[in-house]
Structure formats: C-alpha cells, structure tokens
Amino acid sequence: MNALEELAESFSRLPGIGKKSATRIAISLLKADNVFLHTFAQQLATLQDKIKPCSICGAYTEADPCGICTNSTRDQSVICVVEQPQDVQTIEASREYHGLFHVLGGVISPLDGVGPDDLSIRKLLERVHKGTVSEVIIATNPTIEGDTTALYLQRILAATGVKVTRLASGLPVGGDLEYADKLTLARSFRGRTPL
Amino acid sequence: MNALEELAESFSRLPGIGKKSATRIAISLLKADNVFLHTFAQQLATLQDKIKPCSICGAYTEADPCGICTNSTRDQSVICVVEQPQDVQTIEASREYHGLFHVLGGVISPLDGVGPDDLSIRKLLERVHKGTVSEVIIATNPTIEGDTTALYLQRILAATGVKVTRLASGLPVGGDLEYADKLTLARSFRGRTPL
Numbered sequence: 340m341n342a343l344e345e346l347a348e349s350f351s352r353l354p355g356i357g358k359k360s361a362t363r364i365a366i367s368l369l370k371a372d373n374v375f376l377h378t379f380a381q382q383l384a385t386l387q388d389k390i391k392p393c394s395i396c397g398a399y400t401e402a403d404p405c406g407i408c409t410n411s412t413r414d415q416s417v418i419c420v421v422e423q424p425q426d427v428q429t430i431e432a433s434r435e436y437h438g439l440f441h442v443l444g445g446v447i448s449p450l451d452g453v454g455p456d457d458l459s460i461r462k463l464l465e466r467v468h469k470g471t472v473s474e475v476i477i478a479t480n481p482t483i484e485g486d487t488t489a490l491y492l493q494r495i496l497a498a499t500g501v502k503v504t505r506l507a508s509g510l511p512v513g514g515d516l517e518y519a520d521k522l523t524l525a526r527s528f529r530g531r532t533p534l
Numbered sequence: 535m536n537a538l539e540e541l542a543e544s545f546s547r548l549p550g551i552g553k554k555s556a557t558r559i560a561i562s563l564l565k566a567d568n569v570f571l572h573t574f575a576q577q578l579a580t581l582q583d584k585i586k587p588c589s590i591c592g593a594y595t596e597a598d599p600c601g602i603c604t605n606s607t608r609d610q611s612v613i614c615v616v617e618q619p620q621d622v623q624t625i626e627a628s629r630e631y632h633g634l635f636h637v638l639g640g641v642i643s644p645l646d647g648v649g650p651d652d653l654s655i656r657k658l659l660e661r662v663h664k665g666t667v668s669e670v671i672i673a674t675n676p677t678i679e680g681d682t683t684a685l686y687l688q689r690i691l692a693a694t695g696v697k698v699t700r701l702a703s704g705l706p707v708g709g710d711l712e713y714a715d716k717l718t719l720a721r722s723f724r725g726r727t728p729l
Contacts, residue, residue, distance in 0.1 A: 341596045342584035346577040352570070353559045356551075364548045366620050368578070369585055369594065375547070377579055382541040384575035386560075387568055389537035399564065401536045425561050 343369070395466075397442030397459055398427040407431075407440060414438040416473040418466060420492065422446055422480060430478065438476075441466065446484040447491055455491060463492075467499050474502040481508040481526075538564070590661075592637030592654055593622040602626075602635060609633040611668040613661060615687065617641055617675060625673065633671075636661065641679040642686055650686060658687075662694050669697040676703040676721075 340348070343365050351361035368376060392398065393405035400406065407413060407427070417438030421427060427440050443458040466472065477492055479485035493503045509527030510519055519527070535543070538560050546556035563571060587593065588600035595601065602608060602622070612633030616622060622635050638653040661667065672687055674680035688698045704722030705714055714722070 341594075342577065342581055343594055346574075346581055349570070349574045349577055354562050355555050355558065360550050362620070362623075363550065365581075366594075367549050368581055371582075373582055375544070376582060379541075379544045380575040380579035382537065382544055383563070383578065384572055386537055386541055386563060387566075387571060390564055399536075399538055399561075425557070428557075 392424060392442070396427075396440045397424060397444060397462075398440055399424045415471050417476060418463070418472055418474075419476045419478050420463065421478050422485065422488075426478065436476075438474075443479070443488070446479055446482075446488040448484045448487075455495075458488075460492070460495065464495065464499070467496065467501050472501055474504060476504050476506065478506045481506075587619060587637070591622075591635045592619060592639060592657075593635055594619045610666050612671060613658070613667055613669075614671045614673050615658065616673050617680065617683075621673065631671075633669075638674070638683070641674055641677075641683040643679045643682075650690075653683075655687070655690065659690065659694070662691065662696050667696055669699060671699050671701065673701045676701075 346368070347358075347361040347365035349361075350356050350364050351358050353361075356364070389401050390399050391401075391403060393400045393403055393408055395404045395408045398405050398407065402409075414437050417436075418441050419430060419436055419438055420441045420443060421430065422443055422445060424442050427442065430436055430440075441459070441463050443460065443463075445453050445458055447453060447455055447458070463475075467475065475492070475496055477489040479488045489505050496503050507530055508523070509530055510516070510523065516524070541563070542553075542556040542560035544556075545551050545559050546553050548556075551559070584596050585594050586596075586598060588595045588598055588603055590599045590603040593600050593602065597604075609632050612631075613636050614625065614631055614633055615636045615638060616625065617638055617640060619637050622637065625631050625635075636654070636658050638655065638658075640648050640653055642648060642650055642653070658670075662670065670687070670691055672684040674683045684700050688700075691698050702725055703718070704725055705711070705718065711719070
C-alpha cells in the first residue's frame with residue numbers, strides 16, 4: 340500500500356465515507372493547497388487535546404467552563420437538558436434559546452444496558468438544588484428512550500419544585516399531513532394548542 | 535469557531551462531504567483512537583511529499599520510476615493509455631492487464647481549451663519509438679472527448695506501425711437491454727463479436 344492508498348484507507352474509516360469516496364478524496368488532496376493540507380493535519384492531531392467536555396454542563400468546549408456556562412448575559416434560570424454534546428450546537432444554531440444547557444451523555448435504555456446512573460443526572464440535580472434555576476426544559480429526542488428519560492427526569496425533579504417542561508413534538512414546519520407518520524400525527528393532536 | 539468547528543469546516547471542503555456530514559465526522563473523531571488520529575494527520579501532512587507522478591508513465595507513485603515501469607515481469611510490448619493517474623489503479627484492480635501504462639493527464643477538449651500539446655503525447659511517442667512496443671491500447675473514457683483523443687492518437691501512432699486498439703464499449707456485464715441508453719446500445723451493435 341502506498342501513501343495514497345493508506346490515506347484513502349484512513350478516510351474510509353470515517354462515518355459515511357465508502358471506499359470509492361475515500362479514494363476520490365485522497366486523490367483530490369494530491370492537488371490541494373499544501374497549506375490547507377498541513378492545517379487540516381494539524382487540526383486532526385490536536386483535536387482531542389483541545390476539545391474537552393465542559394465540567395459544568397458537559398458540552399464540547401476549548402475553555403473550561405464553556406462559553407455558555409460563563410456567559411453572564413444568558414438566562415441563568417433555565418436549563419435545557421439534551422442527550423449529546425452536539426445537541427447543544429444544534430439548539431444554539433436555532434437562536435431561539437438563551438438559557439443554560441446540561442448534557443446527559445445518553446438516554447435511559449435498558450436494552451443497551453444504560454441506566455440513570457450512567458447519565459449525568461446527579462450533576463443536574465446539584466445544579467438545580469443551587470436554587471437559581473426555575474425551569475428545566477427536557478430536549479431529549481422524541482423517541483421511546485428519549486421519552487422514558489424525560490419522564491424519569493420529571494419524577495426526579497418533582498421534589499425540587501422546579502418547573503419541568505418538554506420540547507413540543509408534532510408536525511414539522513413545512514411538512515404535509517399526508518406524509519406525517521401515525522405516531523407524529525397522534526402526538527400533534529394530543530399536544531394541540533389554542534389559536 | 536472552536537477546534538471542532540474548524541476541523542468540520544476543513545472536512546466540508548473535501549469533495550462529496552456536506553456541512554452536516556463534516557460535523558458528524560469531526561464529532562466522531564473526538565472519540566476516535568488517538569493513535570489513529572495522529573497517523574491520519576501524518577498521512578495528510580506528508581501525502582504531497584511522498585506521492586509524485588512517475589517520470590516515465592505518469593502514474594502516482596512513491597518511488598520513481600513506479601513499480602509498474604520497473605517490473606520486468608510485466609509485458610513490455612503493450613502500453614495502455616489512460617486519461618488520469620487514478621485510472622491506472624482502476625485497471626490494476628481488474629487484474630486483467632499485465633502490460634505498461636501511459637497517463638495522458640486529460641483528454642483533447644477544445645471547449646475547455648485543452649489541445650494535444652497539453653497532454654503527455656510526445657512522451658508516449660518517444661516510448662513507442664524505442665521499438666519494444668508492439669501494441670498501444672487506448673483506454674480513454676467512452677465519451678466524446680475520450681473518443682476524439684483516441685482517434686487523434688490513432689492517427690499520430692499510425693506512422694510508427696504499432697498496433698493501436700481501443701477498449702471495447704457496449705453493454706455493461708449484468709446490465710439489462712431495457713435500461714441501456716441508445717448510444718451504448720448502438721455501439722454494442724457496431725462492436726458485436728462472433729460467437
């Protein structure tokens with residue numbers, strides 16, 4: 340295997356890249372800007388040293404605590420609970436939410452052997468117990484596991500007196516009734532809002 | 535932009551990788567084996583220093599001349615002419631051909647401003663003139679430009695007395711008449727072979 344094939348082999352190990360795409364990418368890099376190639380290599384080599392989970396919320400960050408946890412202009416009274424660190428970026432991109440985050444690191448899933456103790460739930464309770472939080476928005480995915488986890492958190496948090504809410508689930512904006520699946524349609528009925 | 539977003543941005547510059555895939559790949563690398571990540575980075579950084587075109591045939595190689603040109607067990611009497619260096623790998627993978635190669639570096643394409651002088655044709659003539667070659671197989675793509683280039687090469691090579699052939703074009707193996715386009719079907723009639 341020569342250097343070109345070795346690089347293609349590495350690319351094919353990445354998610355969503357097959358053997359043909361990997362070869363095509365490797366060949367394209369032969370003619371790429373040499374400065375870009377070295378920057379790219381540097382970014383790969385230093386990634387894991389630079390990016391760590393925030394010790395407060397668990398989001399991916401270069402500085403610890405992260406820029407969201409340390410930003411005093413954000414609403415300190417709301418915590419949005421998400422499954423994965425990347426969910427923080429997705430929600431930030433919507434520019435709809437201005438509170439704090441908490442990353443669970445997964446969902447309760449007995450089939451996969453994941454119980455409440457495997458998630459960052461104790462840390463969440465500690466943050467809520469500090470008293471500045473008035474609402475916890477549960478933004479786990481609208482799946483069986485995500486719903487189970489939401490219910491579990493709701494029960495655990497009930498004792499703290501904090502308001503617990505769940506992201507609305509229903510028809511996607513721009514969607515069509517005709518293409519909505521039964522479960523989504525049923526949920527959009529149950530969650531209907533007054534006009 | 536933090537290190538994770540910078541890496542995703544670099545991935546999104548590669549062919550066939552969109553913004554979402556790039557982010558997904560970057561996140562997956564956060565949890566990847568650190569040794570793999572450093573090897574991958576090293577491969578990227580050294581690629582352009584290691585891989586060069588062979589000074590005889592033009593194929594990508596680490597050693598110059600390449601392993602095919604220097605392999606005395608290969609049939610030195612046949613040269614297969616291809617458009618791009620990566621075509622050599624594609625043909626090698628078929629294990630059907632055991633002669634030498636010659637990379638043109640493109641095809642004649644007046645619309646793109648590419649004429650015969652922009653291709654490695656003089657070098658091909660020099661190789662043929664050396665006298666050990668008895669056949670030149672033209673394996674340019676079965677496109678208008680590839681066919682034009684094949685015709686041009688045939689005329690140029692006619693004077694040398696060498697046998698000039700072209701890869702067969704027709705129905706792909708495992709294909710279905712119903713799905714064959716008109717041009718391919720027409721060509722498979724013209725190129726029909728006795729049973």
